[in-house]
Amino acid sequence: MARPPHAARGDIGRRVAARRLQLGLSREDVALRAGAAPGYIAYVEEQSATPGISFLLRLADALETTVHELTGGTVDLPGGLGRAAREARMVELGDTECWTLLGDHGVGRVALTHDDGPVVLPVNYQVLDGEVMFSTGDRSPLARAADTEIAFETDHIDDAFSKGWSVLLVGTVRVVEDEDEARRLRETAYSTPWAGEGRERVMILAPRRVTGRRIIVADAPGEPG
Structure with a gap:
């Protein structure tokens, strides 16, 4: 892309x-x-x-x-403010469409279990041959979740037309231990983490399950009538 x-x-x-x-x-x-x-x-x-x-x-x-x-009028608004549309329907997405929607980079959320209980964190991500890469800090909850199962989710919501999609990945996340490989992955990433510097720990999610859903509204732009 x-x-x-x-x-x-x-x-x-x-x-x-x-x-x-x-x-x-x-x-x-x-x-x-x-x-x-x-x-x-x-x-x-x-x-x-x-x-x-x-x-x-x-x-x-x-x-x-x-x-x-x-024009940026929705930048500071949480998604999902719109009401449900009439005759909206939800469809399951196949693996190919899920990966297409993920693209090769973006921002999503990881859900994991931390010392104090469940945690959901926003992350920049990069797609690499059926896996997802994150960069994080050495002491972050995500780094401490190495070799455990986590969930990763990303979505797009169109409040104006009450439609959208979401993709969920579940699998084990691992640390890239080889420093040369980690450096190569950081250098080839689309962007550095939005949260700033000091996030040198490269982690890879290998999903065992990929699922997605789309809400379709027949009379919305881009949908069949």
Whole structure:
């Protein structure tokens, strides 16, 4: 999967690029959907562009999202504020679609048992040949969970249209003990952990179970009628 352009400077551009890649679309695909030139999509993603509302509406529809999402209006809101849609249905996802939705990197949550009980932690992750890599601190609850079974979950929720999906992985997490291999994995990772420096412990989750679910709303953008 292609990665977001590192030259992206505007907040809208970063959100457009991230959503486009999440959907697996090229700039040409988005341009065709939005009735624009591919060069303008590139401009929006890479420069501090301020598109007009009419184009933003077409762009949001092309990306199966909302203007509110693209402009950052939901950044500080918890997911799941929308009401359930009429005639919504839930479908189970196969392994292939689960891995496609995971992409090659992103942010998810790990659930594990700590000294004080269950803990859920947000993590940056990287997908590596059917396994998931995390970087964490030596004393973190995740590092202490080495060689135990944990759960990893990531999802996307569209409040505006009351739909979304979630993917759950369950399996044993291990520490990459070989320092050369750990350094190589850190250097090839898409990004450093959002939480900052000092997270040099590389851990790999080998899932024994991969499951996913999607809520489908027939009249929402991107869904069949």
